[in-house]
Amino acid sequence: MRHVLSALVQNVPGVLAHVSGMLASRGYNIDSxxxxxxxxxxxxxxxxxxxxxxxxxxxxxxxxxxxITIVRVEDVSSYDYVERDLMLMRVKAPPGGQRSEIRELVDIFRGRIVDVGPDEIMIEISGRESKVQAFIERMRPYGISALARTGRIAMVRSAEATADESEPSPAEARG
Structure with missing residues (x-):
């Protein structure tokens, strides 16, 4: 099962390395x-x-x-939540009909063309992981030159109240 966890951490140097190293050393794989x-x-x-x-x-x-540097951990996936992934992609798009086809697909997926070169365009897409993945598959036949994705971000919808908010986490209890 896929779990989305959100950890509120102190903004100090080394916290990312500490957290990811601790999970890796215990054999837990981070998908995103x-x-x-x-x-x-x-x-x-x-x-x-x-x-x-x-x-x-x-x-x-x-x-x-x-x-110590973690203030609170929450299993976001146990609530009603919104998640997003951001991707930048450079795709081969010579002027003419192929470029128009790509532009139509970008519009259908509610993306944006953020840079145009002589033979390539750069596209920005954000949304659920499945939407981003579907767009990648639609672009493969055109020739993807480069692709960069963020990790997933997620937030519990405002109508949901989390049980963790009323009780301090072990990290909060330590002070």
């Missing part, structure tokens, strides 16, 4: 990882995607909660 500053410049949000059963999820959460 994204980190960014939150509305509080002293905190960052790390979003992980891990695959495993509930036992694996429980072990990953316990290991994360032991790390």
């Amino acid at each position: 990882l994204a980190v960014g500053e939150t509305e509080d410049p002293h905190l960052s949000r790390m979003t992980f995607v891990v695959v495993g059963d509930d036992h694996v999820l429980d072990q990953v959460r316990k290991q994360l909660e032991k790390i």
